[in-house]
Amino acid sequence: MEMRRSPNWIATASLGGALLLALAGVGILGFAWIPGVGWILLLAALLLGALGIRARQALLEHEAALEQRESQAERMRLQLDQQQAAVDNLADGLDVALFICDAKATILYANRRATELFRFEQPLGRTILAVTLAYDLERLVIVAGATGEAQSAELLFTYPEEKVGIAKAWPSRDETDRLFLSIYEITDLRRLERVRRDFVANVSHELRTPLTVIRAMAETLLDEPDRELTERYLHKVIGEVDRLSMISQDLLVLSAAESNPVRKQSCDLAEIFRGVVQQLAQKAQAKGLTLSFSGEAPCIVEANPAQMIQVAVNLVDNAINYTPEGAVEVSVRAEGEMAVAQVRDTGIGIPVEEVPRIFERFYRVDKARSRATGGTGLGLSIVKHIVEAHGGAVEVDSALNQGSTFRIRLPQAPEATDSAR
Ligand code: ADP
Numbered sequence: 001m002e003m004r005r006s007p008n009w010i011a012t013a014s015l016g017g018a019l020l021l022a023l024a025g026v027g028i029l030g031f032a033w034i035p036g037v038g039w040i041l042l043l044a045a046l047l048l049g050a051l052g053i054r055a056r057q058a059l060l061e062h063e064a065a066l067e068q069r070e071s072q073a074e075r076m077r078l079q080l081d082q083q084q085a086a087v088d089n090l091a092d093g094l095d096v097a098l099f100i101c102d103a104k105a106t107i108l109y110a111n112r113r114a115t116e117l118f119r120f121e122q123p124l125g126r127t128i129l130a131v132t133l134a135y136d137l138e139r140l141v142i143v144a145g146a147t148g149e150a151q152s153a154e155l156l157f158t159y160p161e162e163k164v165g166i167a168k169a170w171p172s173r174d175e176t177d178r179l180f181l182s183i184y185e186i187t188d189l190r191r192l193e194r195v196r197r198d199f200v201a202n203v204s205h206e207l208r209t210p211l212t213v214i215r216a217m218a219e220t221l222l223d224e225p226d227r228e229l230t231e232r233y234l235h236k237v238i239g240e241v242d243r244l245s246m247i248s249q250d251l252l253v254l255s256a257a258e259s260n261p262v263r264k265q266s267c268d269l270a271e272i273f274r275g276v277v278q279q280l281a282q283k284a285q286a287k288g289l290t291l292s293f294s295g296e297a298p299c300i301v302e303a304n305p306a307q308m309i310q311v312a313v314n315l316v317d318n319a320i321n322y323t324p325e326g327a328v329e330v331s332v333r334a335e336g337e338m339a340v341a342q343v344r345d346t347g348i349g350i351p352v353e354e355v356p357r358i359f360e361r362f363y364r365v366d367k368a369r370s371r372a373t374g375g376t377g378l379g380l381s382i383v384k385h386i387v388e389a390h391g392g393a394v395e396v397d398s399a400l401n402q403g404s405t406f407r408i409r410l411p412q413a414p415e416a417t418d419s420a421r
Contacts, residue, residue: 088111091111091112092111092112092113093112094111094113095113095184095185096113096182096183096184097110097111097113097114097116097117097118097165097182097183097184097185098110098111098113098114098180098181098182099111099114099123099128099141099180099181099182100178100179100180100181101128101141101178101179101181102177102178102179103142103145103146103177103179104127104142105127105128105129105138105141105142105145105179106125106126106127107123107124107125107126107127107128107131108124108178109124110123110124110131114183117157117163117165117183117185118131118132118157118159118160119160128141128181132157132159133158133159134155134157134158134159136153136155137155137157137167137181137183140152140153140155140167140168140169140181141169141179141181143169144169144170144171144179145169145171145177145179148171149170149171150168150169150170150171151168151169151170152166152167152168152169153166153167154166154167154186155167155183162187163185163187164185164186164187164190165183165184165185165186165187166183166184166186167181167182167183167184168181168182168183169181199361199362202361202362203247203251203362206247206362206376206377207244207247210240210241210243210244211240211244213236213240214237214240214241217233217236217237218237220233221233242374243374243376246374246376247376247378250376250378250379250382251378253310253378253382254361254378254381254382254385257307257382257385257386257389258385262303262304262307262389262390263304264302264303264304264390265302265303265304265305266300266301266302266413266415267300267301267303267305267308268298268299268300269299269300269301269303269308269332269339269341269410270295270296270297270298270299270332271298272305272308272309272312273293273295273312273316273330273332273341274293274295274332275309275312276309276312276313276316276330277291277292277293277316277330279313280313280316280317280320283317283320284320284328287320287323287324288325289320289323289325289326289327289328290326290327290328291316291320291327291328291330292327292328292329292330293330293331294329294330294331294332295331295332295333297333297334299332299333299334299339299341299412300339300412300413300415301339301390301410301411301412301413302390302411302413303390303410304386304390307386307390308386310382310383310386311382311383311386311387311408312341314379314380314382314383315341315343315383315406315408316328316330316343317379318343318375318379318380318406319343319344319345319347319404319406320345321373321374321375322345322347322348322369322373322404323345323346323347323348323403324347324348325346326345326346326347326403327345327346328343328344328345328346329342329343329344329345330342330343330344331344334412335409337411337412338392338409338410338411338412339409339410339411339412340407340408340409341407341408341410342405342406342407343405343406343407344403344404344405344406345403345404345405346402346403347403347404348369348400348401349398349399349400349401349402349403349404350365350396350398350400350404351365351400352398352400355396355398358380358396359380359381359383359384359394360381361377361378361381362376362377362378363377364377380394383406383408387408387410390410390411391410391411392408392409392410392411393408393409394406394407394408395407395408395409
């Protein structure tokens with residue numbers, strides 16, 4: 001801190017005191033013959049000296065008080081800085097995008113989420129429209145500023161990619177013309193709602209198709225009670241009823257996998273796939289396909305055995321269904337800390353642009369073919385859901401008319417990786 005100098009008058013007083021003291025000495029010594037002069041000078045010197053000391057004391061006290069006030073101000077500044085940092089931290093930790101703007105929608109502040117949502121770097125001094133390219137958002141701020149009333153709306157943002165958010169703009173309660181703007185992103189929520197809506201529509205459609213067939217056949221039989229036709233149609237009716245019960249069975253499996261927590265136990269993935277290969281050997285043989293399994297060592301995972309069997313059945317069954325000729329090879333092996341089960345076929349393959357969609361519920365590359373194999377369109381979504389719920393992942397490599405390879409990776413049980421070390 002800067003040292004303060006004694007004001008001139010104190011220095012003068014002290015100097016004067018010293019001079020007078022000197023004069024007093026001279027007076028006492030040299031002018032003793034003039035009675036009283038020396039003493040008067042001495043007295044004056046003492047008086048001025050005392051005045052100087054008192055003034056210095058006052059100055060020191062004044063400086064101490066000033067220092068105290070300055071350190072108080074410093075502490076308050078520090079507290080304010082800390083409070084500001086806490087507010088910034090809080091705003092940056094929120095999952096809501098926040099802006100502070102003026103009445104012309106010029107940005108004065110933007111939190112971390114806002115910069116992430118609209119991917120800008122330097123928002124200060126730019127307008128809401130300039131950084132978000134959302135005219136409706138800027139309008140919301142301007143209207144809130146003009147009316148003094150909070151405004152809110154659900155908006156679709158197109159930049160930098162399509163997103164949906166609930167935006168709210170409201171004026172500050174102080175006298176400034178500041179406005180606050182918050183945006184809560186609900187893209188995932190809206191997407192889930194759409195998936196659910198589509199799912200219900202798809203289920204209704206999937207159920208309606210066999211029901212329509214059954215009804216049409218029943219009506220024909222009522223009109224033409226012919227023995228041969230009756231037998232043929234009844235077989236078809238049984239086929240459609242089986243299809244309906246398969247759909248409802250798969251829906252139940254999917255809903256159970258979604259709603260119940262996974263009950264895990266140690267199980268050997270190799271053993272599970274080997275068992276399923278045995279179970280489906282006859283089906284493969286009937287189609288003239290070679291179905292093989294490789295994987296000698298146990299591959300222990302913490303998993304729900306029934307769900308793992310379901311995964312294995314869906315993958316191997318698909319491989320058989322979509323392979324007109326050739327082979328289906330199933331293998332299970334350990335890869336680092338993961339257990340990897342692979343089902344490879346020499347079948348019809350999947351067009352590259354369709355690959356990302358095959359895990360969607362009811363999605364089939366070729367509806368008629370899937371129907372002919374008795375498919376429900378739910379098998380792979382069940383696989384994906386179960387594997388991901390076990391902390392694993394599903395991969396697909398496929399080439400049209402050459403074949404497909406489906407791979408699932410699951411974490412090996414810790415004791416399995418420990419003993420392998
Ligand atoms: P589906 O009951 O129709 O088999 P899935 O959910 O099991 O339903 O599979 C979805 C779609 O993915 C199938 O309809 C099919 O088009 C394609 N698919 C699945 N597995 C294979 C495979 N091994 N080879 C070729 N296409 C496949």
